Amino acid sequence: MxxxxxxxxxxxxxxxxxxxxxxxxxxxxxxxxxxxxxxxxxxxxxxxxxxxxxxxxxxxxxxxxxxxxxxxxxxxxxxxxxxxDEISYANLMTSATKNGSETSFVLGDIKGALAKLPIHLSIPFVRYVEGYKYNEIAEQLNIPLGTVKTRIHEARKQLARMLKMYKQRMN
Missing domain, CATH: 1.10.1740.10 (RNA polymerase sigma factor, region 2, helix turn helix motif)
Known part of the structure; x- marks a missing residue:
């Protein structure tokens, strides 16, 4: 053959x-x-x-x-x-920044923005950032897959609005 x-x-x-x-x-x-x-x-x-x-x-x-x-x-x-080093949303920016004080400000702003999110948006978003897949989050929270995707999308939009100052600094 x-x-x-x-x-x-x-x-x-x-x-x-x-x-x-x-x-x-x-x-x-x-x-x-x-x-x-x-x-x-x-x-x-x-x-x-x-x-x-x-x-x-x-x-x-x-x-x-x-x-x-x-x-x-x-x-x-x-x-x-x-x-x-345990990787979680709380220290995602650590390796991406050059200055320790800048890191603490950035992380503080991220934590503050996450704290302002409604809990039904923050929990799926944090789990997504920690590396869970959509279907795993849906199973853990016992909600439909589409709801997980919608909540993560909405959390991203709200966080982008709250942290727009960083986007402007990068441009």
Whole structure:
């Protein structure tokens, strides 16, 4: 079998592979990334595929192993980062500013602006900034996904109004 024939066979499995990837990731964008990684690995190692065996099963195993390896890598990275310095909305600007006193003013203004937000907007926004995905926030707060997106969008608009002085300084 030529590599072009092999590639064609793999692309025939794309829809089923994408559905399988979504089961792993619970996120369409992450699933597409996983699918792409799987296809690239399959094409790269097509010489190891034994013709006449189950191609779909081989691809599923590649996808499962890729997902597990990526998951382990992300866990290690997160543990290294969080051991060094806990990352939260309260210290997001620390590494982005040059002056310690400027940092305290900026963080004070951000904290003040967040405190002025209604609680139904601030909680989803803070969780989003801390790295939670929309669907995770919706589950945690037991509210619909669309409501989470709307509240985060509204919080951004209100914060942009309250902190517009920083936007003007950057322009």
């Amino acid at each position: 030529t590599s072009n024939q092999f590639t064609t066979l793999i692309h025939e499995q794309t829809l089923e592979l994408e559905a399988y990837a979504i089961k792993f990731t619970n996120d369409l964008d992450d699933a597409k990334d996983l699918l792409q990684d799987t296809i690239l690995k399959a094409i790269r190692f097509y010489g190891k595929f034994e013709e006449g065996t189950n191609l779909k099963g081989w691809l599923y195993i590649i996808m499962k192993n890729t997902f597990i390896n990526n998951y382990r890598k992300n866990i290690k990275t997160q543990s290294i980062v969080t051991q060094e």
